[in-house]
Amino acid sequence: MKYFSTRGGKELLSFEETVLTGLAPNGGLYIPQSIPQLPADWQTKWKDYSFVDLSVEVLSLYISPEEISRGELRALVEKSYKTFRHSDVTPLKKLDDRTYILELFHGPTFAFKDVALQLLGNLFEFFLVRRNARQLGNDNQERLTVVGATSGDTGSAAIYGLRNKANISIFILHPKGRVSPIQEAQMTTVTDPNVHNLAVKGTFDDCQDIVKSLFADQDFNKTHRLGAVNSINWARILAQTVYYFLSYFHVQSQFPSSSAVDVQLQYVVPTGNFGDVLAGFYAKRMGLPISKLIVATNANDILARFWKNGVYEKVDSSSAPVPATGAATEPAEGASDGKQAHAAGGVKETLSPAMDILVSSNFERLLWYLAYETVEVDTNAHEETKRLKAGETVNGWMKLVKSDGRVQVPSKVLELARKDFLAERVSDEQTLETIRLQFESSVSYITDPHTAVGLAAAHRVARTNSPSTIQVVLSTAHPAKFSEAVTRALSDAPSFDFERDVLPEEFKGLLERKRNVIDVEAPDVDLVKKVIERFAEPARSAIAEEGNVGNGSV
Ligand SMILES: *Cc1c(COP(=O)(O)O)cnc(C)c1O
Numbered sequence: 169m170k171y172f173s174t175r176g177g178k179e180l181l182s183f184e185e186t187v188l189t190g191l192a193p194n195g196g197l198y199i200p201q202s203i204p205q206l207p208a209d210w211q212t213k214w215k216d217y218s219f220v221d222l223s224v225e226v227l228s229l230y231i232s233p234e235e236i237s238r239g240e241l242r243a244l245v246e247k248s249y250k251t252f253r254h255s256d257v258t259p260l261k262k263l264d265d266r267t268y269i270l271e272l273f274h275g276p277t278f279a280f281k282d283v284a285l286q287l288l289g290n291l292f293e294f295f296l297v298r299r300n301a302r303q304l305g306n307d308n309q310e311r312l313t314v315v316g317a318t319s320g321d322t323g324s325a326a327i328y329g330l331r332n333k334a335n336i337s338i339f340i341l342h343p344k345g346r347v348s349p350i351q352e353a354q355m356t357t358v359t360d361p362n363v364h365n366l367a368v369k370g371t372f373d374d375c376q377d378i379v380k381s382l383f384a385d386q387d388f389n390k391t392h393r394l395g396a397v398n399s400i401n402w403a404r405i406l407a408q409t410v411y412y413f414l415s416y417f418h419v420q421s422q423f424p425s426s427s428a429v430d431v432q433l434q435y436v437v438p439t440g441n442f443g444d445v446l447a448g449f450y451a452k453r454m455g456l457p458i459s460k461l462i463v464a465t466n467a468n469d470i471l472a473r474f475w476k477n478g479v480y481e482k483v484d485s486s487s488a489p490v491p492a493t494g495a496a497t498e499p500a501e502g503a504s505d506g507k508q509a510h511a512a513g514g515v516k517e518t519l520s521p522a523m524d525i526l527v528s529s530n531f532e533r534l535l536w537y538l539a540y541e542t543v544e545v546d547t548n549a550h551e552e553t554k555r556l557k558a559g560e561t562v563n564g565w566m567k568l569v570k571s572d573g574r575v576q577v578p579s580k581v582l583e584l585a586r587k588d589f590l591a592e593r594v595s596d597e598q599t600l601e602t603i604r605l606q607f608e609s610s611v612s613y614i615t616d617p618h619t620a621v622g623l624a625a626a627h628r629v630a631r632t633n634s635p636s637t638i639q640v641v642l643s644t645a646h647p648a649k650f651s652e653a654v655t656r657a658l659s660d661a662p663s664f665d666f667e668r669d670v671l672p673e674e675f676k677g678l679l680e681r682k683r684n685v686i687d688v689e690a691p692d693v694d695l696v697k698k699v700i701e702r703f704a705e706p707a708r709s710a711i712a713e714e715g716n717v718g719n720g721s722v
Contacts, residue, residue, distance in 0.1 A: 176559025285329030370691030
């Protein structure tokens with residue numbers, strides 16, 4: 169299996185190159201040459217498979233055995249999901265006869281991003297170790313320096329994915345004092361010598377700007393071989409397809425075999441950068457019987473607006489009287505949370521901050537399939553001609569988004585998008601209300617605000633569903649991670665007790681633990697460079713021996 173860019177060109181990459189490259193040089197995202205179809209006997213053969221078994225089956229359809237053998241793949245997957253606290257890895261919980269919750273937060277940082285980042289870290293390490301073993305001597309040892317900015321949500325999952333990995337250093341910048349205490353503690357209590365937390369005196373936007381300048385600095389980038397763990401990395405999407413399969417079988421097992429075939433299955437996905445729900449799209453196109461994928465957004469509703477009118481537009485011009493100034497920035501890269509600084513209109517701060525985005529970087533991958541399937545070519549045109557044409561179309565659309573802040577797709581493209589997806593926007597008020605109602609219902613269950621956005625969208629769509637429709641809502645974070653919103657929603661519930669009902673054992677005492685953090689006294693790229701130069705050197709052993717994991721300041 170080879171991969172190519174959504175923005176066209178003839179370049180074909182191996183899986184390894186795709187994963188190590190991240191973003192394509194022409195600005196596109198990598199997608200597989202074709203979407204593999206499920207083997208004929210998958211329904212019976214995979215029925216009782218574990219998460220790990222299913223990962224091996226699904227991933228091996230996208231990775232040539234010459235690149236990673238089945239045995240190696242199994243070892244990588246086993247290692248990645250051993251860190252999860254639940255034996256199912258992603259267990260399914262029943263809320264009522266027609267609604268299930270797919271809990272994706274049983275990994276080390278209690279957020280769904282662990283599912284992908286635990287695997288990505290092991291893949292990076294596997295590739296680097298193998299490359300280095302093929303090289304003679306120590307001088308050419310390949311290393312990777314992962315740099316990213318976080319406002320709290322992504323940083324810890326990236327750190328836990330890369331901690332203690334051979335040949336990799338990770339530097340995560342966060343705005344000092346501006347991330348929640350729990351999230352700050354999750355990041356800074358990791359003391360592995362390859363992990364470096366930089367507390368920058370400044371804002372999240374400052375951190376993001378610094379990361380962007382580092383990536384743009386070609387010399388620095390080359391010397392340190394900067395890497396990103398973006399949500400656009402193909403391995404992250406691939407890892408996430410697996411829980412659609414696992415939950416499909418778990419839902420099926422709830423029904424007697426005679427009625428199981430009649431079930432219409434909807435997946436409802438709290439969405440920001442469109443990675444999680446895109447994984448569901450791949451599962452569907454592989455042949456998993458999903459009737460609809462429901463994109464649930466918060467007030468940052470670019471996707472909900474797209475499914476309404478076919479316009480992909482950063483700022484809602486129908487409600488904003490001031491037109492875009494052209495100062496809008498590129499989609500966020502690095503291990504960042506996808507928020508873009510300084511864009512006209514700006515990102516709205518909501519109670520579901522991990523979904524606060526202006527544009528959804530992974531949406532470009534869906535756009536490619538929409539372009540490809542509606543492309544107009546001669547009936548006898550070669551497959552490659554069709555593919556190149558789709559790439560040109562996407563390139564044109566993305567150029568318009570960059571220059572005008574918007575693109576309107578043809579109506580047949582929107583029609584096609586509506587076959588697989590529905591989209592709903594959920595306000596903060598509805599989010600709080602949903603948390604409260606679910607807590608007070610007969611199946612008392614506490615969701616985090618992101619999951620609540622999904623649940624609210626599910627309820628809305630359910631009103632027009634057939635009786636045989638089952639909804640699976642993806643739960644993307646543990647409620648303890650977003651204690652402020654949860655406590656606010658349940659402040660009037662007399663029986664609610666945060667410590668007893670929500671706080672996991674693992675979070676207790678976290679705030680008192682030893683910290684590994686470097687203070688950066690100003691939002692200055694040169695200060696950050698100094699830190700990276702000091703700690704990313706291959707000859708780090710002296711530092712490690714001192715037992716100094718990097719406390720200090722610059
Ligand atoms: C990242 C994140 C999301 C959004 O996922 P995308 O793949 O970017 O759509 C939703 N909820 C939580 C808690 C997240 O961390």
